[in-house]
Amino acid sequence: MPVKQQLIAILLAAGLLIFIIDAVRRRKLREEYAWLWILVGVVIVVLSLWRDLLGTITALMGIQLPANTVFFFGLVFIVFINLHFSIRISRLTDRVKRLTQDLALLEEESRRDRAEPGS
Amino acid sequence: MNTDKAAGKVLIVIPAYNEGKTLEGLTAEIRRLFPLLDILVVDDGSRRPQRISGGAKLIRHPFNLGDGAARQSGFLYALRHGYDFVIHLDADGQHLPAEIPSVLQPLQDGQADVVVGSRFLGRCNYKVPFLRRVGMRLFSLVCSLVVRRRITDPTNGFRGLNRRALELYTRGFYPQHYPDADVIISSHFRGLAIREVPVTVDPSASESLHRGMRIFYYIYKMFLSTFVAILGRQDQGRPGKCPSSNS
Numbered sequence: 090m091p092v093k094q095q096l097i098a099i100l101l102a103a104g105l106l107i108f109i110i111d112a113v114r115r116r117k118l119r120e121e122y123a124w125l126w127i128l129v130g131v132v133i134v135v136l137s138l139w140r141d142l143l144g145t146i147t148a149l150m151g152i153q154l155p156a157n158t159v160f161f162f163g164l165v166f167i168v169f170i171n172l173h174f175s176i177r178i179s180r181l182t183d184r185v186k187r188l189t190q191d192l193a194l195l196e197e198e199s200r201r202d203r204a205e206p207g208s
Numbered sequence: 209m210n211t212d213k214a215a216g217k218v219l220i221v222i223p224a225y226n227e228g229k230t231l232e233g234l235t236a237e238i239r240r241l242f243p244l245l246d247i248l249v250v251d252d253g254s255r256r257p258q259r260i261s262g263g264a265k266l267i268r269h270p271f272n273l274g275d276g277a278a279r280q281s282g283f284l285y286a287l288r289h290g291y292d293f294v295i296h297l298d299a300d301g302q303h304l305p306a307e308i309p310s311v312l313q314p315l316q317d318g319q320a321d322v323v324v325g326s327r328f329l330g331r332c333n334y335k336v337p338f339l340r341r342v343g344m345r346l347f348s349l350v351c352s353l354v355v356r357r358r359i360t361d362p363t364n365g366f367r368g369l370n371r372r373a374l375e376l377y378t379r380g381f382y383p384q385h386y387p388d389a390d391v392i393i394s395s396h397f398r399g400l401a402i403r404e405v406p407v408t409v410d411p412s413a414s415e416s417l418h419r420g421m422r423i424f425y426y427i428y429k430m431f432l433s434t435f436v437a438i439l440g441r442q443d444q445g446r447p448g449k450c451p452s453s454n455s
Contacts, residue, residue: 186384189269190281193250194288197267 095137102133125170215244218312219291221282223275224299225252231299235264238305248285252278276387283374295368303366307407311368314403321373321400325366325407347389350434355396359404362389366407373400383433386426390433397437
């Protein structure tokens with residue numbers, strides 16, 4: 090990996106890590122979701138500093154170009170993280186539904202109590 | 209049906225979303241026919257609050273959740289207020305309130321846990337467009353094969369439930385949208401006894417949910433949830449007993 094590319098990758102990873110930590114600090118990103126993105130930043134830094142690692146993985150997997158190894162793992166990561174978020178969204182949707190139903194029932198009860206005080 | 213006996217035990221649930229004057233007429237008609245039965249309208253986040261009459265109770269979702277969730281809110285209300293039976297029917301006036309007793313009777317007699325109205329049993333005056341008919345037949349076939357008894361109208365929204373069914377339907381498996389054939393199949397695998405009774409459906413009042421692209425989503429959803437229900441049948445208890453059909 091040429092030094093120029095190495096520098097760009099390290100700067101990108103550093104920018105990503107700073108952005109994530111700042112988002113956690115400002116309570117815009119929860120810790121439970123931040124770790125995945127911190128892992129991405131760390132992996133980019135490791136691959137940039139440890140020059141032979143990407144080449145070794147590429148050879149082990151029988152892939153011809155190191156760039157394709159990066160694309161492959163990038164795509165796998167994106168698929169899994171999207172699946173993970175779809176599951177999270179489904180769970181949140183169920184919770185919002187049940188909360189909304191409870192709210193509607195409580196609102197009816199309080200409306201009835203106001204109409205018939207003491208009942 | 210003895211409505212004196214049913215007083216305080218039966219709740220009529222009507223999910224409503226942006227309904228017009230038909231809903232007011234429907235609640236008034238139920239009140240006129242069965243003055244002792246309680247009526248609950250579940251307004252599923254209509255743009256303008258639903259108008260009701262006849263002393264019906266009303267609960268309101270702050271935004272639209274879906275027809276299944278609206279019915280389920282009615283089931284939760286029934287459980288919390290100690291009702292033994294729920295009859296739910298559509299708000300657009302396609303179901304006849306006069307037929308409530310025929311849906312309620314098998315529940316009161318202990319012959320079924322879930323009673324499903326069918327427009328194709330008995331006297332059928334319902335003309336269905338070709339494509340819809342094919343879809344209905346397909347789901348009816350799938351449902352009948354899985355449940356191992358004839359289910360002629362798995363999409364009918366005129367149904368009755370006893371307390372046992374209410375407890376199961378409020379535990380999360382009840383779908384938020386389109387609770388049709390998959391509910392019948394899941395109910396069967398959870399050991400509920402299902403029975404169909406003939407009801408009349410007024411096609412002029414019926415507003416199909418299955419217009420445009422929604423029909424494709426409906427078909428996909430129904431097949432997936434049916435498949436998942438079949439896969440999960442071992443976890444859901446023994447198959448339901450099948451009371452004799454009146455068809």
